Structures are given as C-alpha cells and as structure tokens.
Amino acid sequence: MERALGIDIVCAPPNARDGGRAIRSILRILVCLTLACAAARADTLAQIVQRGSFVWGADQEGGGLYAFLDAVDPSQPRGCDVDLAQALARELTREFGRPIEARFAQGQWDKLPELLETGRIDLVLNGFEWMPERAQRMRSTIPYYVFELQLLVRADAGASGWDWLRTRPAKRVGVLGGSAAERYLAEHEPGLELVSYDGSTNAMGDVASGRLDATLQDLPIAIYYRRNFPSLEPAGELVGAGRYVIYVRRTDAALCDALDRAIRSLRADGTLEAIYTRYDCWNAAQLTSPLLELPRADVQDSRSGAGESSFLARHASTLLQAAGMTVLLSLASFPLAIALGILVALGRRYGPRWVSWPLGVYVEVLRGTPLMLQLFVLFYVLPNAGLRLDALLAAVLGLAINYSAYEAEIYRAGLQAVPPGQMEAALALGMSQRLALRRIVLPQAVRIVIPATTNDFIALFKDTSVCSVITVVELTKSYNIAAMNNPADVLPLAVLAGLLYLAMSYPLSLLSSRLEARLRR
Amino acid sequence: MSEVASARAAGQSPVIRVADLHKRHGELEVLRGITLEVQRGDVAVIIGPSGGGKSTFLRCLNGLERFDEGRVTIHGTTLLPQMERSLEARALREVRAHVGMVFQQFHLFPHMTVLENIVEAPIHVAHVPPEEARTRARTLLERVGLAAKAERRPGVLSGGEQQRVAIARALAMNPEVILFDEPTSSLDPRMTGEVLSVMSDLAQEGLTMLVVTHAMAFARKAAKHVHVFHEGRVVESGPPEQVLEDPRERVTREFLRLAWG
Numbered sequence: 005m006e007r008a009l010g011i012d013i014v015c016a017p018p019n020a021r022d023g024g025r026a027i028r029s030i031l032r033i034l035v036c037l038t039l040a041c042a043a044a045r046a047d048t049l050a051q052i053v054q055r056g057s058f059v060w061g062a063d064q065e066g067g068g069l070y071a072f073l074d075a076v077d078p079s080q081p082r083g084c085d086v087d088l089a090q091a092l093a094r095e096l097t098r099e100f101g102r103p104i105e106a107r108f109a110q111g112q113w114d115k116l117p118e119l120l121e122t123g124r125i126d127l128v129l130n131g132f133e134w135m136p137e138r139a140q141r142m143r144s145t146i147p148y149y150v151f152e153l154q155l156l157v158r159a160d161a162g163a164s165g166w167d168w169l170r171t172r173p174a175k176r177v178g179v180l181g182g183s184a185a186e187r188y189l190a191e192h193e194p195g196l197e198l199v200s201y202d203g204s205t206n207a208m209g210d211v212a213s214g215r216l217d218a219t220l221q222d223l224p225i226a227i228y229y230r231r232n233f234p235s236l237e238p239a240g241e242l243v244g245a246g247r248y249v250i251y252v253r254r255t256d257a258a259l260c261d262a263l264d265r266a267i268r269s270l271r272a273d274g275t276l277e278a279i280y281t282r283y284d285c286w287n288a289a290q291l292t293s294p295l296l297e298l299p300r301a302d303v304q305d306s307r308s309g310a311g312e313s314s315f316l317a318r319h320a321s322t323l324l325q326a327a328g329m330t331v332l333l334s335l336a337s338f339p340l341a342i343a344l345g346i347l348v349a350l351g352r353r354y355g356p357r358w359v360s361w362p363l364g365v366y367v368e369v370l371r372g373t374p375l376m377l378q379l380f381v382l383f384y385v386l387p388n389a390g391l392r393l394d395a396l397l398a399a400v401l402g403l404a405i406n407y408s409a410y411e412a413e414i415y416r417a418g419l420q421a422v423p424p425g426q427m428e429a430a431l432a433l434g435m436s437q438r439l440a441l442r443r444i445v446l447p448q449a450v451r452i453v454i455p456a457t458t459n460d461f462i463a464l465f466k467d468t469s470v471c472s473v474i475t476v477v478e479l480t481k482s483y484n485i486a487a488m489n490n491p492a493d494v495l496p497l498a499v500l501a502g503l504l505y506l507a508m509s510y511p512l513s514l515l516s517s518r519l520e521a522r523l524r525r
Numbered sequence: 526m527s528e529v530a531s532a533r534a535a536g537q538s539p540v541i542r543v544a545d546l547h548k549r550h551g552e553l554e555v556l557r558g559i560t561l562e563v564q565r566g567d568v569a570v571i572i573g574p575s576g577g578g579k580s581t582f583l584r585c586l587n588g589l590e591r592f593d594e595g596r597v598t599i600h601g602t603t604l605l606p607q608m609e610r611s612l613e614a615r616a617l618r619e620v621r622a623h624v625g626m627v628f629q630q631f632h633l634f635p636h637m638t639v640l641e642n643i644v645e646a647p648i649h650v651a652h653v654p655p656e657e658a659r660t661r662a663r664t665l666l667e668r669v670g671l672a673a674k675a676e677r678r679p680g681v682l683s684g685g686e687q688q689r690v691a692i693a694r695a696l697a698m699n700p701e702v703i704l705f706d707e708p709t710s711s712l713d714p715r716m717t718g719e720v721l722s723v724m725s726d727l728a729q730e731g732l733t734m735l736v737v738t739h740a741m742a743f744a745r746k747a748a749k750h751v752h753v754f755h756e757g758r759v760v761e762s763g764p765p766e767q768v769l770e771d772p773r774e775r776v777t778r779e780f781l782r783l784a785w786g
C-alpha cells in the first residue's frame with residue numbers, strides 16, 4: 005500500500021489524482037481527530053484569567069524591533085511587540101479585575117502557528133500579517149498596526165527603484181520566508197530570483213555583502229535596521245500595504261474579542277502611538293488607513309478554492325524539484341567527504357606526529373560542533389574574511405567537511421581492524437608500504453567499513469535538510485514553504501515529503517545491503 | 526666457530542651473516558649479541574624456550590623489526606641500526622627480494638584467491654608478466670599438492686593447506702633463503718605432517734632455510750645446524766645429532782625434555 009502510493013506520487017503526472025485522494029481521505033480523519041482535541045480544550049480566555057497569565061509566541065532571532073534580546077539583560081526580550089504584549093496584559097487586567105501578565109515564549113517564526121495550534125502558546129504576536137489563508141486556519145484580531153513594504157538596495161548599486169529591479173539580468177532578492185514581502189514579489193514581480201531567509205538581518209547582510217541585489221522588508225524593519233547596514237538605502241515607492249494582527253486558535257472567539265477590545269482601547273488612549281513612536285515607526289496611516297477594518301465576515305469563514313484543484317497538481321512538481329536538490333546535495337557532498345575522510349584517516353594512522361596531531365584536532369572540532377553552526381560559519385562568517393561562497397557551494401562543502409570527520413574515524417578504525425600480519429606479510433614479499441596499503445590493507449579495510457559508510461550516506465542524505473538555514477531550498481524547506489502557504493494541506497504535505505524521503509533512502513538501504521552481501525562472499 | 530671455519534674451507538658462502546645483534550624493547554633486552562651464519566643450501570633450525578627472542582631474531586633479518594646494535598648481511602646487502610632513510614629503503618628492498626618468510630599464522634590475503642595470493646608479488650613487485658606468473662604459480666601449487674585449490678579463497682582451506690599456500694607464495698619470488706617462524710605450531714599433527722613433508726622436499730632440493738620450530742623429528746632429519754636460543758643469546762649450536770641427543774647445556778636438556786615430553 006505504502007509502496008504503491010510512493011510510486012504513484014513519484015511518477016504521477018499532475019492529473020493523476022487517485023494517490024492524492026487516498027492520502028487526503030486518510031488524513032482528513034487525522035485532521036478531524038486533531039480538531040476534536042482542540043475543541044475539547046476548555047475556553048482559553050477563562051484559563052488565562054484563572055492562571056493570571058497568557059503566553060505569547062515570537063521569534064527573537066532576526067526579530068527586528070518586534071522582539072529582540074536586550075543587550076544588557078538577555079533574559080528579558082525587548083521590542084515593540086513586547087511593549088504591546090505588556091500593554092495588552094494591563095488592559096486585560098483592568099477588564100477582568102485580576103492580575104494578568106504576559107509571558108514570552110521563543111519559537112521559530114514560521115512555526116508559530118503550529119505552536120499555537122498545539123496549545124504551547126496562547127497567541128501569536130510577532131509582526132504577523134493578516135492573510136486569508138492564515139485567517140482561515142487561525143482566528144485573527146483587528147489590526148494593531150498597518151505597514152508597507154520597502155525595497156532596500158546597496159547605495160552604490162546605482163539602483164533607481166522598481167524599474168531597475170525589472171532589468172536584466174534577473175535580480176536576486178532576499179525575503180523573509182513566508183512573509184508578506186515574499187508573497188508580494190511572487191505575485192507582482194515575476195522574473196526575479198527570490199531567496200528565502202529565516203531572519204531579516206541575514207537577508208540585509210547579504211545585500212550589503214553583494215550576495216543579493218536587493219531585499220524587500222516591512223517598513224518598520226527597514227527603518228529599524230538601517231543603522232546596522234549603512235551601505236543600504238531605500239529605493240522605489242512603498243508597496244503592498246498590509247496589517248499586523250494577533251492570531252489565536254480558531255476556537256478562541258472569546259479571547260479574540262477581548263483582545264480586539266484591548267487593541268481598540270490602546271489605540272484610543274494613545275498607548276499604541278506612544279509605543280510605535282518609541283521605535284520611529286508611527287505614522288498617520290495608523291489612525292486613518294482603510295486597512296484598519298478587517299474584511300472579516302466574507303473571508304474568515306469562507307473556504308478558499310484551494311481544496312478544489314488537485315493536491316498533487318499544486319505541490320508535486322515543487323516538492324519533486326526540491327527532492328532533486330536534496331539528491332544533488334547528497335551526491336555532490338558524500339564522495340567529497342569520503343575522499344577527505346580517507347586522506348585524514350591515512351594521515352592519522354600512518355603520518356608523522358606533525359600530521360596526525362592536527363588531523364586529530366580537525367576530527368574532534370568537526371565532530372564536536374553542530375553541522376548547522378558550521379554551515380553558518382561557511383555562509384555568513386567567511387564573507388567577512390573576504391571569502392564569499394554561494395549557498396549551494398557552501399552547503400556541499402559544509403556537508404562534505406562535516407562528514408569527512410565521521411568518515412575519517414570509520415576508516416581509521418577500519419585500517420586498525422586489518423590484522424597487522426597482513427601488512428607484514430606484504431612487506432616480507434617485498435612490497436613497499438604504499439603498495440601494501442593500496443593492494444592489501446585498503447581493500448580489506450573497505451570491506452570492513454562499507455556498512456558504516458552506507459549508514460552515514462543515509463544520515464547525510466537526511467542532514468541535507470539543515471542546509472535550509474543557508475537559503476538552500478531542499479525538500480524539507482520546500483515542505484515548510486508549501487505548508488506555510490497552504491495551511492489546509494499541512495498533513496498531506498508532510499506525508500508526501502516523508503514518502504519522497506523514503507522513496508529516495510529506501511533504494512539506498514537496499515543498495516547498501518546488496519553491496520555488503522557481495523563483499524562478504 | 527670451528528663449524529663456520531670448516532664451512533668456509535669447503536668453499537661455501539654464507540647467505541645470512543649476523544654479527545653481535547642487539548635488540549631492546551624499552552628496558553627489556555630481547556636480543557643480547559647474536560652471532561650466526563647460514564650457508565647457501567643449508568637448513569638451520571632454531572629452538573628454545575618461549576620468549577627467548579627467536580621470532581624477534583627472524584624479523585630483524587628481513588627488516589620487519591629494527592635492531593639497536595650489530596649488523597645483518599644478507600646475500601651481500603648489509604642492514605645497520607642507524608641508516609640514512611633512502612639507503613635503508615634500498616637495503617630493505619634488496620634484502621626482502623632475497624628473503625622469503627612463512628608465518629605461524631599464515632597471513633594469506635583473505636580478499637584474494639589462492640592463485641592471486643601467489644602471483645601478487647611477482648606481478649606487482651618483480652613485474653613478471655601476468656601470464657608467466659600464473660603459469661609458474663600453478664607449478665608451485667602442484668609442488669605443494671594444491672593444484673585443485675587455485676581458485677579458492679584462503680578462508681575455506683584447512684590450516685595445513687593455507688600454510689602450504691603460504692610456502693608457495695614465498696617460493697614464487699625465488700628467494701635465496703626462506704625464514705620459517707614456527708610454521709606448524711598452529712596445526713594439528715596430520716596437517717603438520719603435510720607441511721613438514723613439503724619443507725623436507727625443499728630442503729632436499731637445496732633451498733636455504735632458517736626454521737624456528739618445535740618439530741624435533743624435522744630438525745633431526747633436515748637440519749645441518751641447530752641453534753638454541755635462550756634469553757636473547759645463542760646458548761648452544763651444533764649438528765642435530767649432537768645438540769638434540771647429547772646436549773651440553775642445562776637449558777637445552779630442559780627444553781628438549783619438555784619438547785619431546
């Protein structure tokens with residue numbers, strides 16, 4: 005059954021809908037179960053009042069003025085969202101006559117809706133834009149801020165604005181993954197090369213270093229970070245006005261209404277103005293913009309047309325393409341890792357001290373630090389030293405270098421597992437050490453290490469997902485993007501991505517057990 | 526000493542000449558001044574209690590082990606304790622080209638067939654044309670009675686068969702002398718017989734051999750000289766009928782009592 009599905013998905017032309025329908029019907033059951041659980045939860049507002057606090061989720065990484073680490077006291081987040089959360093807490097305290105405080109919870113920005121739905125936080129308050137899809141999945145308050153998008157370019161790029169962006173060759177533009185800016189550009193500016201980042205500052209830094217031509221940011225972000233990137237300047241008119249809202253779970257109507265009342269009251273008494281003036285981004289639109297009203301009735305409960313077109317038609321080709329990137333990353337980096345690993349292992353086992361000792365350090369450092377950190381260093385830190393690698397190259401190198409340490413240890417153990425008598429017998433026959441290694445010791449070591457090496461290949465294959473932190477869109481990242489933009493498809497998407505991984509790794513396992521069986525003869 | 530003198534007088538030349546060999550492992554002095562010669566065509570047998578330095582001595586002869594004092598001369602090439610790197614490499618190449626070795630644990634290459642084991646060094650070290658090497662390997666396998674096993678892997682052979690392959694492998698390089706380090710010690714009596722009979726044939730054909738063994742019957746029959754090693758010294762040397770039947774040294778008597786025991 006699973007196998008049949010896997011094949012269906014991999015080979016299906018977009019109009020083959022049976023596989024998709026099968027997945028959907030299984031998953032619909034799961035979705036219903038999940039929703040049932042959510043409904044069974046007691047009313048969140050009552051709980052908040054009772055326990056005297058609400059938990060709001062935000063991301064401090066590249067979190068701009070919304071939420072960031074206090075330089076003096078890093079245990080306390082700061083930012084306009086923090087100020088707003090506290091103001092909301094004060095409003096709720098006044099309304100319900102009991103002390104209610106705002107408790108901050110750190111979460112990855114694009115995963116905040118999941119944290120909300122799984123009950124780990126009570127509300128999402130982190131510069132989240134109102135979008136029909138989100139409003140369908142979660143319940144949205146009225147806007148607390150109206151923003152626009154600002155294009156940022158290098159001052160020396162000679163860029164005049166939007167027209168320049170449309171000239172050839174195609175410009176590379178960085179955006180926050182899942183942000184309003186990403187959607188705006190995808191819709192209105194075809195022909196651009198969009199690069200999706202996890203944090204706004206990384207994108208701005210890459211414009212400054214020349215890896216990107218421009219970045220489109222929410223105006224508050226652009227204003228706030230300008231001083232960190234003096235080489236950047238705003239270009240072109242503001243576009244894509246949107247609203248920041250607070251999201252709560254769909255079932256929390258009471259909480260949503262209470263927050264709406266609190267926001268209205270904060271706007272009326274000037275608290276909002278005071279907060280945003282502090283961060284340099286208060287403007288007249290905050291009181292006059294037509295966007296302050298939500299198109300609530302007609303959208304919040306309507307079902308979008310997304311469900312009507314085939315699930316596979318919408319996602320199969322993007323996910324397949326991303327799976328191709330996963331394969332490319334694996335196939336390009338692992339042979340490199342093996343080659344490096346062999347050299348390091350030989351150096352450690354047979355080299356003089358001044359070779360073997362530094363190689364030992366190499367292995368320990370690479371095994372003792374996370375792959376993600378190594379990728380960050382390759383991609384974001386090396387440019388400061390004048391070495392600018394593009395994302396794919398950095399990803400391949402990072403994986404290869406990281407895995408070379410593991411391979412080296414495996415091969416060293418493999419070399420040690422070949423009985424010393426083999427080398428002595430070869431030397432006694434007149435072979436040089438080099439020839440004896442090549443003809444006698446290495447072939448036996450290879451047989452010993454093959455199981456561990458194929459294991460590592462499968463591990464590396466899955467570790468390629470870490471490369472998304474340096475803007476490489478491989479299968480996991482592609483799933484993330486699709487899931488964020490199509491909240492209703494989250495479960496079938498997860499299954500499809502999982503099946504794609506399996507469809508790629510299972511043949512690998514088969515191949516490796518074949519290889520082992522053959523070498524054991 | 527008089528033995529050596531008479532050998533020279535008979536016009537023989539030593540293939541192996543060792544003078545005052547010392548070898549230390551840290552504090553432990555494993556060899557304490559070994560002087561010994563083996564003439565062309567002779568079979569010399571080394572016996573002695575465990576830990577006496579017999580294996581270490583053999584391994585010094587083909588450079589598997591370095592030594593601390595003295596000199597080893599094989600077929601005119603001399604190994605010394607301190608040698609310049611490139612000189613040492615050349616000397617080792619020369620020496621190993623003339624010296625074959627057979628180990629107690631066989632050390633056949635498990636990833637190759639029997640035939641490949643035998644032709645490996647002729648093809649890749651001596652650069653004999655592959656076809657020629659294979660033809661000769663089959664002849665050698667016939668000689669040790671294993672012509673039928675050429676395409677097998679060593680792992681499926683009995684211990685005795687493996688050791689005979691190892692002997693064929695050593696012979697394939699046409700060595701001046703073959704060193705045997707307890708070639709039958711890990712074999713049962715029947716397999717020991719197979720191997721010793723091959724070795725006796727080789728002795729008969731005039732191959733120079735230096736054999737560490739506890740097989741007294743073989744020593745008695747095939748050896749020209751027997752040397753007794755004890756605590757890093759040669760305590761007694763002589764023809765087998767004297768050393769084995771009328772030993773002068775207490776160490777030898779004790780060792781023989783246990784060996785025949």
Ligand SMILES: Nc1ncnc2c1ncn2[C@@H]1O[C@H](COP(=O)(O)OP(=O)(O)OP(=O)(O)O)[C@@H](O)[C@H]1O
Binds near residue numbers: 574575582
């Ligand atoms: N690599 C080494 N490091 C330290 N000591 C060693 C090493 N190799 C051998 N020895 C010691 O040197 C001594 C002589 O060893 P060797 O193997 O030459 O004796 P042997 O006469 O061959 O004994 P056996 O009859 O048991 O094979 C032993 O005491 C042994 O423990």
Ligand SMILES: [Mg+2]
Binds near residue numbers: 579580581
């Ligand atoms: Mg020994």
